[in-house]
């Protein structure tokens with residue numbers, strides 16, 4: 566969930582093993598790995614969390630999304646099924 570909107574939902578295995586939304590990917594990249602030999606590429610989100618009272622236009626995550634495109638500023642993504650029972654809302658997901 567980001568700024569009051571569900572951005573991804575599905576079962577635990579599907580989301581942990583194949584996260585689809587950039588916000589979910591960033592959150593999961595911050596989870597510590599118990600094995601120090603196993604490196605994980607961390608995604609650091611830039612900027613501050615916008616006000617939920619006056620959320621950004623288009624995709625609410627576009628001001629911090631590491632892969633945002635111009636269209637993300639005005640198009641609001643809808644939830645789409647990315648795998649059986651696994652849904653995410655991102656304009657870049659087919």
Ligand code: SF4
Nearest residue numbers: 624627630637655656
């Ligand atoms: S719609 Fe755009 S800004 Fe929103 S998560 Fe997808 S790529 Fe990022």
